[in-house]
Amino acid sequence: MQQVVEVLKKTESFFDRSGIESPKVEAEWLLASVLDCKRLELYLQWDKPLQEDLLEQLRPLVKRRASGEPLQYVLGYSEFHDIRIAVAxxxxxxxxxxxxxxxxxxxxxxxxxxxxxxxxxxxxxxxxxxxxxxxxxxxxxxxxxxxxxxxxxxxxxxxxxxxxxxxxxxxxxxxxxxxxxxxxxxxxxxxxxxxxxxxxxxxxxxxxxxxxxxxxxxxxxxxxxxxxxxxxxxxxxxxxxxxxxxxxxxxxxxxxxxxxxxxxxxxxxxxxxxxxxxxxx
Ligand SMILES: C[S@@+](CC[C@H](N)C(=O)[O-])C[C@H]1O[C@@H](n2cnc3c(N)ncnc32)[C@H](O)[C@@H]1O
The missing domain is CATH 3.40.50.150 (Vaccinia Virus protein VP39)
Structure with a gap:
């Protein structure tokens, strides 16, 4: 089973090859949304194995972002000032x-x-x-x-x-x-x-x-x-x-x-x- 760190690295590399400007940060945002945690909390579960059902949730999000859809539409929200705003x-x-x-x-x-x-x-x-x-x-x-x-x-x-x-x-x-x-x-x-x-x-x-x-x-x-x-x-x-x-x-x-x-x-x-x-x- 792949660990958080491996999935992050693979996603970052895929985003990099797809021309995404901030591949590391955006990979972190997507994985954090699937794991329902804060982006920085990923680093507390670095070696956690990712179940297949979570990977299945992540893959279409990664694909949408790599094809050019803005990160906020893929996530479904944007952080603004001190609130979270849903956007579509x-x-x-x-x-x-x-x-x-x-x-x-x-x-x-x-x-x-x-x-x-x-x-x-x-x-x-x-x-x-x-x-x-x-x-x-x-x-x-x-x-x-x-x-x-x-x-x-x-x-x-x-x-x-x-x-x-x-x-x-x-x-x-x-x-x-x-x-x-x-x-x-x-x-x-x-x-x-x-x-x-x-x-x-x-x-x-x-x-x-x-x-x-x-x-x-x-x-x-x-x-x-x-x-x-x-x-x-x-x-x-x-x-x-x-x-x-x-x-x-x-x-x-x-x-x-x-x-x-x-x-x-x-x-x-x-x-x-x-x-x-x-x-x-
Ligand atoms: C640049 S967006 C700003 C949206 C939001 N206030 C923000 O800052 O993220 C401009 C907004 O003005 C709306 N708008 C354009 N023409 C308008 C009009 N005549 N009366 C009211 N709203 C209008 C658009 O639909 C759009 O939502």
Whole structure:
């Protein structure tokens, strides 16, 4: 019978030959999911023999990943901030840079007792649910136009025990939003068609294009949100957006034109301009 260490080595080598960028780590993620343990706990059972039924569960997962399906779709989940979010094809996999957006918002909202937050284009629910977990007194509305994503987001809320804390609504950005929010957050589509064409095959073949690509050099949806959010923010309310790395100058100028007070562009962890923060003046 093969031991954990042997299966890991074989899977790593197969992933390496299949062109997977981080073959060792991804082999560990898949085996840990089959063994229902944490990735680092694999090292505590290094020489454990793997029963055939476990190998049978592992093989199709390894095959799917080696053929290019994103790891998170193969696993069925993605770790985001301090929650686990279920994801499936048709719903965007939350990205690590978006965790930073959540962190910035938490720092901004610290002084408000029970903030009203709107997450536009919630997708899997990642931002809304991470904020709900971190801010037990927040009231959150999550808006999304894709029905597949809404189903997934609601399921995630249920699994995380946050269903009572986050309201989900099918909608088109800020249309039909009647109350004033302390924070409007969005990670809208912001890639250009050319950036989409140049994206890695696992993005193009598996992730929904509608969730990633926007008109007008990638700024089409960002512009609509900046235009309309000012009217839906409470005094001193915060608009927090993720955007493309070239969008900082255009979007900050636009926010000033629309009369926002403090306007700030912040970098992601790789030092690229990635977030726009604008306060209602
Ligand atoms: C880049 S994804 C972000 C998903 C999620 N918030 C995250 O950060 O992982 C953009 C999301 O906006 C949604 N979307 C696109 N156009 C929309 C619209 N007009 N109104 C509401 N949501 C929209 C897409 O379906 C997609 O789920």
């Amino acid at each position: 094809p048709g719903v965007l996999i939350p990205r690590p840079e978006t965790e930073l957006l959540v962190e910035f918002i938490l720092a901004h909202l610290r002084e408000i007792d029970s903030p009203r937050i709107v997450d536009l284009g919630t997708g899997s629910g990642a931002i809304a649910l991470a904020l709900a977990k971190a801010l037990p007194r927040a009231r959150i509305l999550a808006v999304e136009k894709s029905s597949d994503a809404l189903v997934q987001a609601r399921q995630n809320a249920e699994t995380l025990g946050l269903r009572e804390r986050v309201a989900f609504r099918s909608g088109d950005w800020l249309k039909d939003l009647s109350f004033e929010a302390d924070c409007i957050v969005s990670n809208p589509p912001y890639l250009t068609e050319e950036e989409w064409q140049a994206a890695r095959p696992e993005v193009k073949e598996y992730e929904p294009k509608d969730a990633l690509v926007a008109a007008d050099g990638g700024t089409g949806d960002l512009r609509k949100i900046v235009r309309d959010a000012g009217d839906r923010l409470a005094p001193n309310g915060l608009l927090a957006l993720e955007m493309g790395i070239d969008h900082g100058p255009t979007m900050s100028a636009l926010a000033r034109d629309y009369g926002y007070g403090e306007v700030l562009v912040k970098n992601d962890d790789s030092g690229r301009e990635r977030f726009l923060f604008a306060r209602k003046g």
